[in-house]
Amino acid sequence: MNEFMLIFRHQDGSKLASPEQMQIWMKQTMDWVNGITAKKKFVGGNGLPFDDARVVHHKGVVTNGPFGEIKETLGGYIIVKSDSVDEAVEFAKGS
Numbered sequence: 496m497n498e499f500m501l502i503f504r505h506q507d508g509s510k511l512a513s514p515e516q517m518q519i520w521m522k523q524t525m526d527w528v529n530g531i532t533a534k535k536k537f538v539g540g541n542g543l544p545f546d547d548a549r550v551v552h553h554k555g556v557v558t559n560g561p562f563g564e565i566k567e568t569l570g571g572y573i574i575v576k577s578d579s580v581d582e583a584v585e586f587a588k589g590s
Contacts, residue, residue: 496576498538499583503570531575531586540573 531537550558577583 542571
């Protein structure tokens, strides 16, 4: 059995969700993770901090982050156990 990392990404901060939308999203996410856990395939995971985040660029230049040269930010990850990459893809799809 292999382990795979599923990465959460978010659109840039210009489209912030309302508190109600965040609660709905968090419940959906926790239900999804609990489904993987029920199959005994969840290894671990964590959200990534935004307040004190930094990006280290080429030649040691440090800027506030976690915003790189992308239109999305990384919000966290989970690690799952899977018999195949296809099974991990199905977890990522929410299947």
